[in-house]
Amino acid sequence: MGAMRIAVLGTGMVGKHLAAAFARRDHEVRIGTRDPEETMARGGHGPEDPPFAAWAAEHPEVGLEPFARAAAFGEVVVNATSGSVSLDVLRLAGDDNLAGKVLVDVSNALDFSQGFPPTMFVKDTDSLGEQIQRAHPRARVVKTLNTLTAHLMVNPQVLGEESTVFMSGDDAAAKATVRGLLEDFGHTDVIDLGDISTARGAEMMMPVWLRLMQALGTSSFNFKIVR
Amino acid sequence: MGAMRIAVLGTGMVGKHLAAAFARRDHEVRIGTRDPEETMARGGHGPEDPPFAAWAAEHPEVGLEPFARAAAFGEVVVNATSGSVSLDVLRLAGDDNLAGKVLVDVSNALDFSQGFPPTMFVKDTDSLGEQIQRAHPRARVVKTLNTLTAHLMVNPQVLGEESTVFMSGDDAAAKATVRGLLEDFGHTDVIDLGDISTARGAEMMMPVWLRLMQALGTSSFNFKIVR
Numbered sequence: 001m002g003a004m005r006i007a008v009l010g011t012g013m014v015g016k017h018l019a020a021a022f023a024r025r026d027h028e029v030r031i032g033t034r035d036p037e038e039t040m041a042r043g044g045h046g047p048e049d050p051p052f053a054a055w056a057a058e059h060p061e062v063g064l065e066p067f068a069r070a071a072a073f074g075e076v077v078v079n080a081t082s083g084s085v086s087l088d089v090l091r092l093a094g095d096d097n098l099a100g101k102v103l104v105d106v107s108n109a110l111d112f113s114q115g116f117p118p119t120m121f122v123k124d125t126d127s128l129g130e131q132i133q134r135a136h137p138r139a140r141v142v143k144t145l146n147t148l149t150a151h152l153m154v155n156p157q158v159l160g161e162e163s164t165v166f167m168s169g170d171d172a173a174a175k176a177t178v179r180g181l182l183e184d185f186g187h188t189d190v191i192d193l194g195d196i197s198t199a200r201g202a203e204m205m206m207p208v209w210l211r212l213m214q215a216l217g218t219s220s221f222n223f224k225i226v227r
Numbered sequence: 228m229g230a231m232r233i234a235v236l237g238t239g240m241v242g243k244h245l246a247a248a249f250a251r252r253d254h255e256v257r258i259g260t261r262d263p264e265e266t267m268a269r270g271g272h273g274p275e276d277p278p279f280a281a282w283a284a285e286h287p288e289v290g291l292e293p294f295a296r297a298a299a300f301g302e303v304v305v306n307a308t309s310g311s312v313s314l315d316v317l318r319l320a321g322d323d324n325l326a327g328k329v330l331v332d333v334s335n336a337l338d339f340s341q342g343f344p345p346t347m348f349v350k351d352t353d354s355l356g357e358q359i360q361r362a363h364p365r366a367r368v369v370k371t372l373n374t375l376t377a378h379l380m381v382n383p384q385v386l387g388e389e390s391t392v393f394m395s396g397d398d399a400a401a402k403a404t405v406r407g408l409l410e411d412f413g414h415t416d417v418i419d420l421g422d423i424s425t426a427r428g429a430e431m432m433m434p435v436w437l438r439l440m441q442a443l444g445t446s447s448f449n450f451k452i453v454r
Contacts, residue, residue: 117424119351123351124351124434159453191439191442191443193442197344200434201437202435204350205432207428208428211420211421211425212418212428215425218454223450223452225449226388226448
């Protein structure tokens with residue numbers, strides 16, 4: 001795809017993997033966070049999750065800005081925050097800054113407050129993707145990439161075998177843009193499930209994903225639809 | 228596996244496919260139904276779902292009995308009824324007739340009363356598999372095969388590529404028996420998710436399964452866990 005301006009909201013593993021992968025493909029990338037100074041001062045959580053400042057030093061081409069400025073910058077805005085705060089973060093990003101934009105939602109509706117396994121705080125008759133679309137009707141929400149771990153989102157080839165990602169959304173042009181971005185990451189089997197209500201299905205794959213992670217002893221796996 | 232006595236509860240597509248496949252492998256098979264006379268008199272629903280009597284005539288080795296007699300006969304009892312009636316059917320089958328048995332639950336908790344897409348009448352914090360185990364604590368419940376269509380349950384090779392089935396249950400020996408039956412059907416990747424509570428994950432795959440069926444225009448697909 002041609003170079004685009006992409007805002008990635010969220011500074012966790014998912015946000016960092018996506019931002020780095022977009023930047024490697026010559027997109028202009030800014031990460032959105034609540035308070036950039038606080039984010040740069042934050043400590044790490046071990047070798048797998050170093051301080052954000054260390055990651056930022058290795059990715060000087062990726063800017064760090066408050067949510068609203070990042071969202072205003074992006075032609076494509078990616079919600080890579082924890083599902084439990086996504087609606088709050090998008091409110092801070094600003095509805096006007098999301099209007100007309102492709103809003104890629106990769107979040108999951110997991111509630112870890114009662115420990116493992118987490119429960120889902122929205123499911124079955126609604127989804128986080130739909131909640132985000134209703135909260136921001138002018139945004140063109142595409143749910144995708146919520147069914148695999150961060151490093152596989154941007155590098156599925158490491159599995160050594162084709163696997164599948166899903167896409168849900170009401171706007172065909174937005175889905176075409178997202179398909180292009182996914183294909184650039186190496187995804188060769190992108191299934192368009194349908195409108196944004198189909199995000200319910202993709203979001204409800206999390207419980208089995210979590211149990212598979214335990215049973216297999218790794219998060220490095222993905223679903224493939226064999227047909 | 229050595230020949231076993233297997234009761235299949237349910238006369239729908241799933242029950243018929245499983246019963247025929249078990250019989251082909253020289254197990255002694257009886258199908259359980261509410262009222263055998265009514266079942267034999269029942270009309271069909273078109274070429275894909277002929278009258279039960281027509282199927283029975285082609286499978287004279289498979290007996291048809293009331294739920295309780297079939298369950299009493301089986302060393303392995305398979306719940307192949309609609310999830311909405313499964314607990315009722317198992318009550319009719321008789322708790323004593325299920326005691327100590329391997330109870331294979333392939334049902335799904337789908338509520339079609341409001342049309343498509345169906346909602347789930349149990350999910351997330353509970354599962355049909357767990358409800359069945361709680362209702363029949365002496366049975367050794369194994370949840371499996373609820374994530375693929377009937378003909379693929381017993382003949383996964385037709386996909387031309389390995390795919391995955393899941394298994395959940397509290398009893399290791401029961402799971403070993405079920406694994407053997409699944410391998411006899413040609414399943415080469417059987418993932419043991421863990422105890423019966425992990426059935427929540429497998430059951431919650433139904434919403435995406437249904438949307439995939441619509442998106443792909445076929446039910447002839449299966450999940451594969453690529454790792």
